[in-house]
Amino acid sequence: MSEELRGALIIGQSGGPTSVINASAYGVIRTALDADCITKVYGAHYGIKGVLNDELFVMDEEDREELDKLMYTPSSALGSCRYKMKDPDVDDTDYKRILEIFKKYDVRYFCYNGGNDSMDTCNKISKYMKKVGYECRVMGVPKTIDNDLYGTDHCPGFASSAKYIATSIMEVAHDTVVYDTGMVTIIECMGRHAGWLTAAAALANVSERNCDLIYLPEKVFDMDKFLADVEKCYKEKGNCIVAVSEGIHYEDGSFVSEAKASATDGFGHAQLGGLAAMLANTVKEKLGCKTRGIELSLLQRAGAHVASGTDISESFAAGKAAVEAMLDGETDHMVGFECTRGEAAGYDVTEQSIAGYECHTKLFPLSDVANYEKHVPDEWINEEGNDILGGFIDYAMPLIQGETPMKKKNGLPDFAKLKKVLA
């Protein structure tokens, strides 16, 4: 334990929401409220913008019961932003303002809960405060359904979306096979550059084959090959379920979703209905079969009712560890996970292969984390680039275990309602 630093803490949330980002925020808030030397706990409204605009909510004023509900309330309860901080050497206006606010509220602890860009923000603020000699400990708490943060085994938020996707694909697969007339169903998952969420479609194949073809942005997409794959599957099975990442792209790097009228897709209005609708239409035109495009859209990152219990616990633990590390004198790091896994079992998931999973928090230097992207390893994608191999199952299966402790009120989610008292 280093020397005690007395002062207030600010927690901000940034980037796209997840169904468990509030569990992380609550890990920070709860631990900070319980810490003697943390004099006040503030929540920044709309991330760093809330600091810049002097809009801070006093977490000490909230009812314990409502705060507890943050464990299963999706999205960013404090509000979020996508605000890119300038290089302080070029323009330090924002940094001066942040320092002013930190001084005004005697802020000595700053936690930022987000993805790549948020870790970059964290890093820049930390370095600036050091430079100007203002003592403030800074800690990043990761969240991103995209699971693309460097260093950490996985990111809080990924597993809950993965569980949503696998569950939904299992259900949709049951729906699409009911008639003897056949159908090709295209399911679009989020993840513009990294295919982790789309790969989660493979989890739907553990108990029985539900998803026939899976296309990640890690591989170059070829429309003719895709149509041939779908045709082959449809002819063999009479049905075909396909998962595609929103980020699939052609060899020249252009997104398939943005493709203009061409001989291949035949029209130029893909932006209207998104990728799934466009691919469904292309398959329909080429193969003449019944098709349906389903975009999982915001549902996949907001679906708290089917969040992973493991993800919720770990998200809370990450927030808690961030505050504990700062109390111990640490700064300028991101909390991540280091995991060990049970015996590899691939698609033949066993109790042993899941039970061997252990997860510990670990600190990663912010400068290592910011602005890198982690992709699905090549060895977890099949040669043809249309399926996911057992290595991914071993990796992801332990993460989606356990159910949410979500309380219901009148049969519907009982989400946290914060008072949001401004400082």
Add this chain to the structure above:
Amino acid sequence: MSEELRGALIIGQSGGPTSVINASAYGVIRTALDADCITKVYGAHYGIKGVLNDELFVMDEEDREELDKLMYTPSSALGSCRYKMKDPDVDDTDYKRILEIFKKYDVRYFCYNGGNDSMDTCNKISKYMKKVGYECRVMGVPKTIDNDLYGTDHCPGFASSAKYIATSIMEVAHDTVVYDTGMVTIIECMGRHAGWLTAAAALANVSERNCDLIYLPEKVFDMDKFLADVEKCYKEKGNCIVAVSEGIHYEDGSFVSEAKASATDGFGHAQLGGLAAMLANTVKEKLGCKTRGIELSLLQRAGAHVASGTDISESFAAGKAAVEAMLDGETDHMVGFECTRGEAAGYDVTEQSIAGYECHTKLFPLSDVANYEKHVPDEWINEEGNDILGGFIDYAMPLIQGETPMKKKNGLPDFAKLKKVLA
């Protein structure tokens, strides 16, 4: 108790699936398996087509444990069809074939599990068997997420989809308010002619206002009025969440989803992305704000993981009651529900208003049920035609209570896997 009729039973499923149609089928199967005078229980593959094609699965051969899982396995486990039976006076080919199969397997009990058309099929088969003097008791078991069957208080399947829709809208609403930049989100629900499912968006407003505008097919849609409604809401709140039925239509009866290029919507490719995408695009063009269209698609009728416990129990009860009624000598009816409700409380749902709910099965003559459609009553829709009133809340709230007993395996649904042994 009428005289005992010994013989086999056939259960068939028809029309679009729901997340609880298998609970009804299981109500039939379980009760039939336990009945002494029912000698064999067959499941027809792909509904009435399975009878015509002599493709019957022997339910007696299935493992009890897997059959039990039908309680929470979505979609039609036996397969479904959309097969319209001809008028037997015009063409009795199918009826002769059905009689032949009934005789072959000594079928004396026939249960059909479906919507409007299925009740019509039931009715025709029943009348034909009577005409030719073949003793066979026929009973319809309703299912339809559309909730549009005549006579019964509500239809098995509706409540689970309603719960899915309300839960998803609450979650999506949390997601869309995180930024200070604002967004208009259009959520498209199923129900081509009846607006019951879209009205369920109002259930998301009980704890706090999550869905701002709701448009049902019961009212004529006016694009200019719609855009004005959205603009007003967006300007007041900074965000706007809209639920629309896939069946909204203009004064001339044409579906909004099928509208071609016009001054109002500005393009002619609505079929690509569906109604939600088209409306989102129209709003974007007119108001210049960020928009998103979300089509709940098959997810809303397959979402067994968030099915209503009440719906599951009632669906099973309907199937059970069908067999019990036939054993009692009844025929040519559909099992429906007669309900009493607690004190009206509208949007201020109280424990009392829910606790007073009671539901009993009741027989309705098939000829009364077939080919009618029940719509959302006018007095439950507001004057402006863009919101749902408290009467609907009193009606629907008790139906979505309780959670599914779904068992999970490795964190994912453990759906029934039937052996499907052909007779």
